[in-house]
Amino acid sequence: MTKVMKIYFSPSGTTKKVVEQIAGNFTDEKETYDLLNFNSDKKFSADDIAIVGMPVFAGRIPKSGRERLAKFKGDNTPAIAVVNYGNAHVTDSLLETVELLKDNGFNVVAAASTVSHHSIFDGVAQGRPDSADIEKINEFAEKCIEKIESGESLESEIPGNKPYVDYKQLPFVVGCDETLCAFCYDCVSICPEKAIPDDDPVDTDLDLCSRCTACIHICPEDARMFTGDAFEAKKPEFEAANSERKEPEFYL
Known part of the structure; x- marks a missing residue:
């Protein structure tokens, strides 16, 4: 029996929301793996479908989230890779997620970068994902279902560079x-x-x-x-620099 595996690292709850939205388009039985509290090895079969969501931290997926996701292994398991960011920069995060899943035995069929309310600077991307985002996410999910049913794999080139940008520790x-x-x-x-x-x-x-x-x-x-002073100084600068609306990007 096919099961849809909802896998996410979602400290503020927005990445979870995007994964849940995609998964809602599937009629199969669902299982959830919240990487904030699940930190064990897990193996999936070729009959499973993995929807993997990770937030973007300064152009990378979070180190602890990556370490926990790395314990998940596939057996040519179809996977949808999603990174969710606060309207600033995706940088290497989506490529990092796709490559990690491929290295661990998943057949990545599609990928996306979605936009949500920024988790640190609350003046950025307020109300996202909004109704327009949700409509695009649902359209993407339907295309993912078609690709999985036809046995296709990801064809689009994913933006990003290797080696990935270094991890940054915010001074806040x-x-x-x-x-x-x-x-x-x-x-x-x-x-x-x-x-x-x-x-x-x-x-x-x-x-x-x-x-x-x-x-x-x-x-x-x-x-x-x-x-603190560093946060208070950065907040207006960051919010002004990232006020222009960015749109989700989908790769099939």
């Missing part, structure tokens, strides 16, 4: 307002880098933290946020 501080924190420990459990101490959710080890935003978006009290 992730802070917590102790007067708002309810000490629910949701941030501790979701952090993929284990950068928040088990016994002190107010603290963050900034040397370990990847600035992925998972702790910020899961906090029920809005107690966690980016702060």
Whole structure:
């Protein structure tokens, strides 16, 4: 029996939304692998279909997300590769995802870069993906289904360069307002880098933290946020530079 595998690393929830949207066009049974909390080896068969979504962090897919995705192996398993970004730059991230899947035994049939509300700078791409994006994503999904049914593989050239751009560590501080924190420990459990101490959710080890935003978006009290001079200085500059709408790109 064919199963659709929804695989994503989605700290702010937007990449998950895109993968779910694509998967909704398939009538097959679904399974979900959330790479924020799934960190084990997994092997898929040629009868499975993998929809893989990764966010873009400064032109790359996040290091911890890549490490976890690398544990997934295919057996000529059809795969759709998606990177989701905040209207800034895709750079090498989509090529990186496609190449990783191919190296791990997946038959990549299609790829896409989609746009969502920026996870750090909230003035960029507000409301994305919007209805126009969703319509394009659904059209892409239908074409993916046709390609899988016909046994075709990816033909389009994917933009990007090798070697990929170096990983960058953002200088921003992730802070917590102790007067708002309810000490629910949701941030501790979701952090993929284990950068928040088990016994002190107010603290963050900034040397370990990847600035992925998972702790910020899961906090029920809005107690966690980016702060500091570097963030405050960069925010207006970044939002002004990335105000022009970018469109999703699809590769078949």
